[in-house]
Amino acid sequence: MAPNESEAHDLRAGRRKAARYVVPVTVVGVAAATIGLVPALAASGDPDLPKITAQQLIEKIAESDVQQLSGTVKISTDLGLPNLGGLESGLASGAARGGDGSSADPTSKLPELASGTHTLRVAADGEDRQKVSLIENAAEYSLIHNGKDVWGYDSKSNEVFHGTAADGGNKHRDEVPATPKDFADEALKSVDDTTSVKVDGTAQVAGRDAYKLVIQPKHASGTTVGAISIAVDAKTGMPLKFTLTPASGGAAVVDAGFTQISFARPAASTFDFTPPKGAKVTEEKDAGKDTGKGAERKGGQGRQFHEPGASEKGLAENGPKVLGKGWNSIAVFDSGNKGGIPSSSGKGDLSGFLGSLGDQVSGKFGKGTVFSTRLVNALITDDGKVYVGAVTKDTLVKAANAGR
Numbered sequence: 275m276a277p278n279e280s281e282a283h284d285l286r287a288g289r290r291k292a293a294r295y296v297v298p299v300t301v302v303g304v305a306a307a308t309i310g311l312v313p314a315l316a317a318s319g320d321p322d323l324p325k326i327t328a329q330q331l332i333e334k335i336a337e338s339d340v341q342q343l344s345g346t347v348k349i350s351t352d353l354g355l356p357n358l359g360g361l362e363s364g365l366a367s368g369a370a371r372g373g374d375g376s377s378a379d380p381t382s383k384l385p386e387l388a389s390g391t392h393t394l395r396v397a398a399d400g401e402d403r404q405k406v407s408l409i410e411n412a413a414e415y416s417l418i419h420n421g422k423d424v425w426g427y428d429s430k431s432n433e434v435f436h437g438t439a440a441d442g443g444n445k446h447r448d449e450v451p452a453t454p455k456d457f458a459d460e461a462l463k464s465v466d467d468t469t470s471v472k473v474d475g476t477a478q479v480a481g482r483d484a485y486k487l488v489i490q491p492k493h494a495s496g497t498t499v500g501a502i503s504i505a506v507d508a509k510t511g512m513p514l515k516f517t518l519t520p521a522s523g524g525a526a527v528v529d530a531g532f533t534q535i536s537f538a539r540p541a542a543s544t545f546d547f548t549p550p551k552g553a554k555v556t557e558e559k560d561a562g563k564d565t566g567k568g569a570e571r572k573g574g575q576g577r578q579f580h581e582p583g584a585s586e587k588g589l590a591e592n593g594p595k596v597l598g599k600g601w602n603s604i605a606v607f608d609s610g611n612k613g614g615i616p617s618s619s620g621k622g623d624l625s626g627f628l629g630s631l632g633d634q635v636s637g638k639f640g641k642g643t644v645f646s647t648r649l650v651n652a653l654i655t656d657d658g659k660v661y662v663g664a665v666t667k668d669t670l671v672k673a674a675n676a677g678r
Contacts, residue, residue, distance in 0.1 A: 321476050321483045323508050328471045331487050331506055335458065338511030344397040344544070345480065345535035347453055351389055352525050354648035376556035378426040378435035383408065383415050387452060394452060397540040402439075405545055406452055420545040424558075427547065434549045437558030454530050458504045458513035461489060468492055468600030479505045479514040480532040494521055496669040497601040498649050510537065520648045527649045597661075597673050604663040604673050609654070633667065639674040 395407040408415040413430035426435035474488040484505040491497050498521050505515035515531030549555050594605040632643035642655035644667050652662040653670040661670045
């Protein structure tokens with residue numbers, strides 16, 4: 275199931291677009307560099323597995339080529355945002371939908387994984403057949419890729435989204451990380467000479483023997499990342515569990531792991547889908563249509579599958595500037611919003627409300643607002659600059675001052 279180089283480029287591009295959500299799920303790998311490893315032998319533990327070095331284990335992950343599987347994944351995300359009656363997930367979902375998309379559109383549904391605890395059922399049979407189902411109270415959302423067709427179905431609203439996989443079948447499925455492998459792939463991009471990587475014993479996950487790979491910043495100062503632990507299936511090399519703990523301690527920020535898994539080929543019927551009677555069906559080719567304003571108005575499907583708006587074009591063409599190195603890397607870009615909405619000088623009720631969720635700061639850059647989570651922090655200055663990374667508030671302010 276490893277993506278080819280072209281697909282990997284599409285996935286990275288898709289995840290960069292996810293920055294428009296209120297808070298991205300992970301910004302661990304702001305800058306990927308050369309791999310610098312600390313060789314380590316597996317510690318004694320249960321189960322008793324052959325010794326392996328960190329280098330060998332990372333190579334095992336890279337060479338893993340699991341084509342068929344089915345199982346259940348439990349994912350918990352605790353970014354430490356204020357509990358405002360579902361505001362976090364609501365804003366993320368609303369940002370994706372733009373207020374006029376289908377609830378079955380994956381860009382509106384999958385961002386819900388950015389908060390809380392969720393249960394997913396996953397299945398795959400090669401590159402042309404995948405299915406992810408988000409299990410909710412008395413409802414279920416399924417995203418199915420079967421050959422040239424991509425289906426999204428929200429049983430709660432009885433809405434269906436239908437697209438094609440002609441431009442890369444995995445782009446719909448991988449809008450946000452959903453499995454331990456998705457998270458592990460992102461974390462491994464951040465491994466460089468500022469990183470300690472070691473094998474720290476063994477474990478059993480979903481009834482499978484696994485090695486525990488631990489990734490940590492060599493120098494904790496400035497970063498919000500404490501440690502990343504990846505349980506790697508000893509036989510297949512596939513990540514079975516991913517846990518990210520913050521430098522501040524406490525519960526994991528992200529904890530995603532299989533509770534049940536089988537590497538047998540799923541039944542072909544697993545990937546069959548026919549829209550239920552009476553369901554509202556939205557076609558991908560129609561989802562971005564608007565009256566006169568084009569995709570620039572649309573926050574969801576119009577932006578994802580159609581021509582991007584002017585602000586997105588600017589970001590895509592110029593790209594973010596990266597300050598710092600390794601775990602202290604900070605991405606900087608110009609939002610184009612002078613006097614930014616969430617800042618102390620913003621205007622209107624929305625500005626005041628958003629500003630109240632952040633900390634007002636000042637420096638050589640003028641005034642700005644820092645929005646903090648247990649992992650990702652972002653500084654938005656009044657001149658429209660945005661500084662974001664898995665670093666502390668003080669590190670962001672220092673970087674903004676140094677850039678002036």
